[in-house]
Amino acid sequence: MTAFAAITSRRSIRGFTDQPVPLDLVNRILEAAARAPSGTNMQPWKATVVTGAALKRTSDAVLRARHAGEEHASEYKYYPDKFPEPYITRRRKVGWDLYTLVGIQKGDTAKMAVQHDKNFTFFNAPVGIFFTIDKRLEIGSWLDYGMFIQNVMTAAREAGLSSCPQVAWAQYHKVLRAELGIPEGDTIVCGLALGYEDESEIANTLRTERAPLEDWVTVVQD
Ligand SMILES: Cc1cc2nc3c(=O)[nH]c(=O)nc-3n(C[C@H](O)[C@H](O)[C@H](O)COP(=O)(O)O)c2cc1C
Structure with missing residues (x-):
């Protein structure tokens, strides 16, 4: 597979078969991904791989906390409080495109919750990975981290694997720490x-859209 094909064939996948993924393949992917650059080669990434009974246990614990209506908040802010344009339009579009596909109508919060719950079984994937970072590090290391995770997803394509990055889990850090x-x-x-x-x-x-190049590329020449 070319690098272009691996990058452009990656999509967020929200339904997996039960075909197992050998742990040595996961390790090979992580090892390749860790060739990502990082400022002064700090390599800020750390991964916890869960599979089998541990995955089920983790999934059950988070779903229990969710359904008990407990308050859980992420330790970091992924999204702004108020989404400016063009981001709000793009965000709404992908949300409604997904909900329409799976037959969820506007306002059907019960069905939305069921769809959201699927995050917490890793959409039935046989392997889940939690990526963590030392709290003492700064925003620059999060930049490095993004490159590393993209490498994981791209290397996975080479092996015929699919993935879905999931910030949804971050909210349940207390449950995940305990498990x-x-x-x-x-x-x-x-x-x-x-x-x-x-x-x-x-x-x-x-199939998610991308804004055309002319919307976000500025060429300055001469
Ligand atoms: C850091 C990160 C966190 C994400 N978290 C979730 C998530 O919790 N649940 C989910 O279904 N998709 C999640 N996504 C997937 C995005 O919705 C998806 O990348 C975007 O809509 C573009 O679609 P594509 O990945 O298929 O190209 C996340 C993506 C990123 C990069």
Whole structure:
């Protein structure tokens, strides 16, 4: 697979088959991804890989906390309080495109909650990864981190695997720490579902748009 094909064939997949992913393949992907650059080679990434009974246990614990109506807040802010344009339009479009595909109508909060819950089973993926970062590090290391996670998702494509990055988990850091022994000194950046795409899952027919180049590229020459 070319790098271009790996990058452009990656999509967020929200339904996986139960085909297992060997742990040595996961390790190879992580090892390749860690070739990502990082300021002064600090390599700020840390990963907790969950599979099998541990994945089920983690998933059950978070779903229990969710359904108990407990208050859980993320340790960091991913989104602004108020979304300016053009971001709000793009955000709404992808949300409604997904909901329309899976048959959720505007205002159907019960069905929305069921769809959102699927995050917490890693959309049935056989492998879940939690990415964490030392709280003492700064925003620059989060930049490095993004490059690393993109590498994970791109390298996964080479092996025929699909993925979905998931900030949804970050909210449940207390539950995840208790289940997985993630230290207090580390922030949970996001989760990643990893496995083989279930092509019969309607959500996976979603094709997201990108703004045309002329909207966001400025060429200055001469
Ligand atoms: C850091 C990060 C966190 C995300 N969190 C979630 C999530 O919690 N649940 C989800 O279904 N999708 C999540 N997404 C997927 C985005 O919705 C998706 O990347 C975007 O709509 C573009 O679609 P594509 O990935 O298929 O190209 C996340 C993406 C990123 C980069």
